[in-house]
Amino acid sequence: xxxxxxxxxQPVLTMMLFALSAMIGVVALAYPFFSPAISPSDATIDSFxxxxxxxxxxxxxxxxxxxxxxxELQGQSAGAKTVAALGVLVAVTTTLRFIEVAIxxxxxxxxxxxxxxxxxxxxxxxxxxxxGAMTLxxxxxxxxxxxxxxxxxxxxxxxxxxxxxxxxHLRQARLELGLLLLFGFGWGLLYGAIMNLYSWPYLxxxxxxxxxxxxxxSGAIARYATFYxxxxxxxxxxxxxxxxxxxxxxxxxxxxxxxxxRDRLQFQTIYHANV
Amino acid sequence: xxxxxxxxxVVWLITGALLAIFTRNPFYLVILLTISRxxxxxxxxxxxxxxxxxxxxxxxxxxxxxxxxNWLIAHLGQSVILTLPANWPLxxxxxxxxAAAYGFLSGLSLVVLLAIFMTFNAVVPVHQLTRLxxxxxxxxxxxMLVAVTYVPETTRQFQRIREAQAIRGHRLRTLRDWRPxxxxxxxxxxxxxxxxxxxxxxxxxxxxxxxxxxxxxRLLLVAGSLLFLVGSLRVAWQATDGWVMLFxxxxxxxxxxxxxxxxxxxxxxxxxxxxxxxxxxxxxxIGTLVLLIGSVTVIERSVLAYSPYPRLLLPAFExxxxxxxxxxxxxxxxxxxx
Numbered sequence: 310x311x312x313x314x315x316x317x318x319q320p321v322l323t324m325m326l327f328a329l330s331a332m333i334g335v336v337a338l339a340y341p342f343f344s345p346a347i348s349p350s351d352a353t354i355d356s357f358x359x360x361x362x363x364x365x366x367x368x369x370x371x372x373x374x375x376x377x378x379x380x381e382l383q384g385q386s387a388g389a390k391t392v393a394a395l396g397v398l399v400a401v402t403t404t405l406r407f408i409e410v411a412i413x414x415x416x417x418x419x420x421x422x423x424x425x426x427x428x429x430x431x432x433x434x435x436x437x438x439x440x441g442a443m444t445l446x447x448x449x450x451x452x453x454x455x456x457x458x459x460x461x462x463x464x465x466x467x468x469x470x471x472x473x474x475x476x477x478h479l480r481q482a483r484l485e486l487g488l489l490l491l492f493g494f495g496w497g498l499l500y501g502a503i504m505n506l507y508s509w510p511y512l513x514x515x516x517x518x519x520x521x522x523x524x525x526x527s528g529a530i531a532r533y534a535t536f537y538x539x540x541x542x543x544x545x546x547x548x549x550x551x552x553x554x555x556x557x558x559x560x561x562x563x564x565x566x567x568x569x570x571r572d573r574l575q576f577q578t579i580y581h582a583n584v
Numbered sequence: 585x586x587x588x589x590x591x592x593x594v595v596w597l598i599t600g601a602l603l604a605i606f607t608r609n610p611f612y613l614v615i616l617l618t619i620s621r622x623x624x625x626x627x628x629x630x631x632x633x634x635x636x637x638x639x640x641x642x643x644x645x646x647x648x649x650x651x652x653x654n655w656l657i658a659h660l661g662q663s664v665i666l667t668l669p670a671n672w673p674l675x676x677x678x679x680x681x682x683a684a685a686y687g688f689l690s691g692l693s694l695v696v697l698l699a700i701f702m703t704f705n706a707v708v709p710v711h712q713l714t715r716l717x718x719x720x721x722x723x724x725x726x727x728m729l730v731a732v733t734y735v736p737e738t739t740r741q742f743q744r745i746r747e748a749q750a751i752r753g754h755r756l757r758t759l760r761d762w763r764p765x766x767x768x769x770x771x772x773x774x775x776x777x778x779x780x781x782x783x784x785x786x787x788x789x790x791x792x793x794x795x796x797x798x799x800x801x802r803l804l805l806v807a808g809s810l811l812f813l814v815g816s817l818r819v820a821w822q823a824t825d826g827w828v829m830l831f832x833x834x835x836x837x838x839x840x841x842x843x844x845x846x847x848x849x850x851x852x853x854x855x856x857x858x859x860x861x862x863x864x865x866x867x868x869x870i871g872t873l874v875l876l877i878g879s880v881t882v883i884e885r886s887v888l889a890y891s892p893y894p895r896l897l898l899p900a901f902e903x904x905x906x907x908x909x910x911x912x913x914x915x916x917x918x919x920x921x922x
Contacts, residue, residue, distance in 0.1 A: 322799065326802070326806060333809065333812055333816065336816050366816065373809075373833070373837060374809070374812075376841070379721055379724060380721060380797070380805070380840065381797065381805060383723050389782075389785045390778070393781040394774060394777040394781070395727045396726070396777070397730065397731070397738075397773045397776060397777035397780070398773070398774070398777070399727065399730075400730070400734035400735045400737075401734075403738075404735055404738040405766070407739065439724070443724065446728070450728075451710070457697060554759060566770055566774070567770075567774075570774045
């Protein structure tokens with residue numbers, strides 16, 4: 310493989326893209342709360358347009374941000390080995406989800422998140438993001454679950470893998486496992502909350518959030534909190550605890566297996582064109 | 585059995601989804617729902633025994649939940665059904681018929697969206713979906729193909745490992761018993777990935793074209809993202825220049841994709857074929873979209889809109905709107921033409 314010229318600019322630009330993408334994601338997810346915060350009385354006049362524009366714009370933002378990250382990260386991780394390993398790991402994870410579909414677990418528990426977290430942890434943030442996004446895409450295609458929620462799922466799971474690549478590698482196995490357990494629990498809850506924000510503008514509609522004048526942002530957040538408690542807290546807790554249980558049982562042996570392959574994956578022959 | 589090009593289906597999907605999001609009028613929503621179910625029944629290939637979402641059960645849950653939620657939370661409208669003590673948090677106050685209707689319609693809009701996407705899932709074969717991946721994301725397309733190809737193989741491998749462990753007296757009783765199955769599955773999968781990678785390299789993968797962004801295109805990506813971020817915030821504050829920024833951001837990201845796709849041009853072993861039926865499907869879908877969305881923005885904002893507040897009245901039904909929705913039925917009608 311030709312070793313590309315590494316300038317100092319590239320890592321800086323990559324970090325900027327990460328930061329921008331994260332911020333765009335936050336803006337897209339916080340959109341339902343923006344309009345009540347900014348103009349509490351305006352929504353009554355034009356509730357139709359904001360009812361339809363809010364979810365559309367949010368989906369657009371998420372899609373674009375996903376497109377930016379995918380093209381950036383894919384460009385860095387060229388090579389047949391990465392492509393093959395990514396494809397097969399996605400297939401294994403999707404199969405696990407399939408088995409899970411046949412035997413429904415409690416609540417929002419799904420076995421696909423633990424492989425995403427662990428491969429991000431072992432192979433780094435780039436691999437983690439691609440793994441998260443592609444796993445959700447493929448399992449949606451296989452289970453015929455492609456829907457308007459797919460960009461959100463890909464974006465969120467991608468960030469789950471990306472951030473797990475940033476985790477420090479602790480030397481003590483017990484501390485390492487503890488850190489991963491905490492991470493799995495936190496992302497289990499976060500994933501649920503983010504996916505809720507996706508359906509929130511559809512189900513509740515801005516009229517609900519803004520009709521009463523004077524409630525503004527705090528009113529919108531109070532309603533979201535009710536929505537969250539009523540629908541999703543138990544579901545998400547099951548997901549978070551399920552992640553922890555799976556990490557506890559499979560975490561250390563999986564890390565060991567992936568570590569063994571990491572060196573082989575990164576092994577590449579370097580040609581020197583003019584030797 | 586007539587099949588359509590995946591690109592025609594994407595246009596159909598976008599039209600249907602946009603209309604489902606834009607309208608809250610129950611008549612139009614029911615028409616869209618019926619159309620999507622008819623198209624699914626007519627165009628889904630019978631041999632596709634894919635796992636499907638239990639649609640009607642899911643629809644029932646969504647409708648019930650969104651109706652109840654809005655009925656309890658939104659205290660608006662004039663036809664009060666019952667009144668809860670005002671000091672109860674959030675649910676306290678008058679519960680109205682209008683609030684329940686609004687919740688039901690929001691749920692119905694979501695159900696229609698779900699139905700349209702389910703139709704798309706059912707009628708488009710998996711291998712055609714990979715054709716939608718742009719050239720700039722060529723490697724992700726290969727990852728997609730590898731994964732889709734290896735899922736059945738991994739399922740068989742799972743069965744084999746389970747049987748092999750069962751012979752040794754292994755039984756799945758507790759969660760801990762998954763370890764001797766999942767870890768061998770993972771290791772054998774990765775071993776196979778290494779073989780696959782060597783096969784790919786042996787056949788020349790990556791020897792001529794390497795997808796790599798230059799720093800100049802990366803700067804364009806940063807600029808596009810920045811425009812997008814600022815633009816979306818400006819739009820939230822109801823400034824019209826936000827839309828211009830969003831547009832410019834989208835254009836610059838699109839340019840990155842275009843450059844990168846052109847640098848990595850590839851030929852296809854089996855090019856997609858475009859038939860006259862695809863043209864008709866796409867024309868009717870675009871026609872419906874332009875007619876309805878155009879009339880919303882140009883003529884009258886309330887053509888598709890309907891709100892039960894402040895008093896529940898029967899929604900208006902325009903014949904021409906109902907007729908133009910039928911443009912989405914084209915895929916099912918053309919199946920009848922030999």
